[in-house]
Amino acid sequence: MTTPDDTPVLDDATRDPEAFRASAPIILDGVDVGIDDRSFRPHGESGDTLLDGLNPQQREAVEYRGPALLIVAGAGSGKTRVLTHRIASLLANREAWPSQILAITFTNKAAAEMRERVEALVGESAQGMWISTFHSACVRILRREAENFGYNRNFTIYDAGDSKALLKRIIKELEADTFGFTPGSAAARISKLKNELSDVDSFARTADRSDPKEAMFLEIFRTYTRELARASAFDFDDLIGQTVYLFRAFPHIAALYQRRFRHILVDEYQDTNHAQYELIHALTQPIEPDEVAELEAKDYNLGKLVDATGRVPGASLTVVGDSDQSIYAFRGADIRNISEFERDFPGARVVLLEQNYRSSQNILSAANSVIANNFDRKDKKLWSAGGDGEKIIGYTGYSGHDEAQFVADEIEKLHSAGVPYNEIAVFYRTNSQTRALEEIFIRSALPYRIMGGTKFYERAEIKDAMAYLIAVANPADEMALRRVLNTPKRGIGPATEAQLAGYAEANGFTFRQAMRDAGSLGMGPKVTSAIVELARLLDEGATMIDPENPAGQSKVSDVLVHLLKGSALVESLRASRDPQNEARAENVEELVAVTKEFERNNPEGGLVEFLTEVSLVAAADEIDDASGTVSLMTLHTAKGLEYDAVFITGVEEELLPHRMSANEPGGPAEERRLFYVGITRARKRLYLSLAMTRAQFGDVAVALPSRYLQEIPAELIEWKQSPGFANSRGGTQSRALNARRASRQPDRGLSGAGGSFGAKPEIPASAWPNRVTAQVRDNGDLTLEPGDRIRHVDFGDGKVTAVTGEGSKRVAHVQFEKSGAKKLLIKIAPIEKL
């Protein structure tokens, strides 16, 4: 979890210079636009030293001043450095106050890092800046302005799962499933529309209503929108879209932010969608004279901002991006935003950064030759002054488990050669690939962390506990109430739920009110008291955070503990005989710990702030660089990160490129960019691996090497085990794949094996000395000592050389006769003592 970017908006303070000084002591004497106080000296480097160590292009990107700047930054070209130095130089030269800077990054983690790096350059004057994601920035604006357009500032944020749950109910009620609608398909379509800034009305105007399916979709969209509004909730896409509507509908509110942010910087611009583009566009508009007058009438000091025409010119915009790293088209990212930047912002300067400071030349050459296969791109070649470096290592496993064992073994080798675990990462295309990796890593006692995937906050029991908190913070949120209604079991079934909803509808009040009044519904005494009791518990929670409450604001953890006690959520999990429920109970207790952690990091933050933070945490935010663990993540999550050693697994057709991308326009090209992003994360070592067979949906399918492998020149790859088997047409894969170089394991045993596509390959197991099965066993409290001989199901006989660790985490270091040295977790490894 990251610290939220919760610096207060300084608008109120800037109206009154005295208050401003008090709240931001680093800024002396001042109106926020007066930049003439000579005593303001940032700590750290002065303006000149900010340019030290930068190449000429980087310098230009830092120094250029003008309305618009596009920095085309290839992978590893130091763009974060350029961005932070650019911000630092604006501050150091006192061309801008911190509060006038808005920097948008892709993840909270990137935002935190950028803030840290700017602070390292200029010291604490970095405090008042807004450095955040699009979503966080919009939440701040929306909470601030919510009351101005009919929303409650305690609105709930629905994540993708919440949206789908709501749509599921709507589709059921409308019986829309008969038209083939699923929550997923409806959510995707609505999301797409919102990313294009379409709302129900504009969609209704263009939709073909004579088509019953279209009419039904319109009905779904309309109901969904109404339900969100009724619950005082925004979905992810609304956060951006509603902010744009807000600015359009209320120019005087837009003017506040146009005035405040004089320098806007956007990272990963190639992944912005239309709504985000419009948001940036709105923020960089000039303030017209009538709005200027209105602002001044409200005592906002515009001072020197007003130009000769009586307007405040638009903020200066800096965007950084690389169209070769655009991997979010599926989410509405529009590559035209970057390719047509010069047209959108006339007079824009473009700076190209092509020198790579991250990777060895071999890695870059591979990346260049892969991406060169995407036509319709500006040619751009990364180069490094750092020398060729190591060759790329290739490996073909018999199965996903075999591949995982290779990865584990190589990681162990790297580690004993001095590469720390946290400098090693394993990437894959789909989250489902983690299973095999995880099994092997646990068995091999490798410390690892999975980024993203099934996230803590997506677990059912955590969502239940969170729903209690949401119901307290936002009583209008019916979905949270419905979720909480019968968890833990209270004997309130769907029939009762429907009765409550009907009662609320008929009387024109909220679901929550209906719960309070359950007594007048004539239901059974047990059910009635359960409902009334729950309503009372939630109301108690609400008074605990009520700002009017004389007893003061309770801490989030106190509210949560009170709700958990009152609802007996944890106890009911503990009482159940399902063994998994013990782990669930522990998860809920972990959530209490999370709230306490939040309180430590955010002494000012309340329940709403906590809920916001939880809603906006992303996979990449969890990455803890200091921990000594290997990181496992999807290729998407890997964007923006770098490691000494990188493993890309599952480099197979149907997986990379993924089969789902085949039919999408631009799909294969986007998949290629994804591969390119993965390759360019590596500094020194790159491993590409694949498997001949891969388990999916419970059975085994044949896999073919990815077409992208052939695009890497053969001399860059050293195959530990090449995928040189016959393909479906009876020929062989390209020369690159057959890699006729001297290899310790010649291709002999492989080529010709396998056979026609679709059949299970009959490959002699002897061809894979490392062939690994998914077997796990419980060895109880088997004890091993150095010198013991053991037999492993997959690796054969070996001798224990050392034993480390405690209790269930005891690890045997074993020298196998045929398979080399390995570490095994004694408790679960498929071994027996001889």
Add this chain to the structure above:
DNA sequence: TTCCGACACTTTTTT
């Protein structure tokens, strides 16, 4: 209303 077993369906990537 809840519980249980049979079943169907899943897996693209994420703020």
Add this chain to the structure above:
DNA sequence: AGTGTCGGAA
């Protein structure tokens, strides 16, 4: 393989 959903019985 694992999870969610549905129908029927208690």
